[in-house]
Amino acid sequence: MSLFLAGSSLLSFNTGFAIWILISLIVFLGIMYKFALPPIIKGIEERETSIQSSLDAAEKALRDAEKIAKDNEDVVREAERAAQKIRKEATKEVEEFRAERLEKAKEDAEKLIEDAKKSIDQEKQKALNELRKEVADLTIEATTRLLQKNVDSETNRKLIDETINDLSKN
Numbered sequence: 001m002s003l004f005l006a007g008s009s010l011l012s013f014n015t016g017f018a019i020w021i022l023i024s025l026i027v028f029l030g031i032m033y034k035f036a037l038p039p040i041i042k043g044i045e046e047r048e049t050s051i052q053s054s055l056d057a058a059e060k061a062l063r064d065a066e067k068i069a070k071d072n073e074d075v076v077r078e079a080e081r082a083a084q085k086i087r088k089e090a091t092k093e094v095e096e097f098r099a100e101r102l103e104k105a106k107e108d109a110e111k112l113i114e115d116a117k118k119s120i121d122q123e124k125q126k127a128l129n130e131l132r133k134e135v136a137d138l139t140i141e142a143t144t145r146l147l148q149k150n151v152d153s154e155t156n157r158k159l160i161d162e163t164i165n166d167l168s169k170n
Contacts (some may be wrong), residue, residue, distance in 0.1 A: 138163050 142163040 138166065 042163060142159055
């Protein structure tokens with residue numbers, strides 16, 4: 001309030017004061033240009049460089065990520081191919097194993113049949129040997145009867161036929 005009372009107004013123009021303000025402004029801007037502006041410009045440039053390097057790094061990371069994704073897809077495809085190959089090999093091995101087991105089973109069955117045939121042949125031989133023994137015993141018995149009955153050749157033949165018939169019945 002006292003300014004209004006003193007008679008000086010804020011709207012009045014004082015040239016000397018304006019020149020001093022202009023000189024002060026030029027000195028201030030010169031000092032700012034000399035001392036403050038270079039660090040500010042340097043900071044802005046560093047920030048710009050930092051942002052650009054971050055962008056470059058982000059682009060590189062994106063390219064690397066895309067490459068890794070592509071490599072992963074290739075690896076997945078290769079793994080799928082390997083899995084299919086393993087499945088095919090496993091199926092083939094199972095079929096081979098099944099064929100081997102079937103062949104072994106056939107061989108075992110053939111061996112069992114062969115053993116059974118041998119056993120049957122042995123039993124047959126045993127039966128034939130027993131039959132021969134029986135025939136021999138019957139022949140001896142028939143011979144003994146013939147010798148006991150001193151008869152003609154017709155009677156002898158009849159006795160032998162009877163003995164053979166008895167043999168075939170037993």
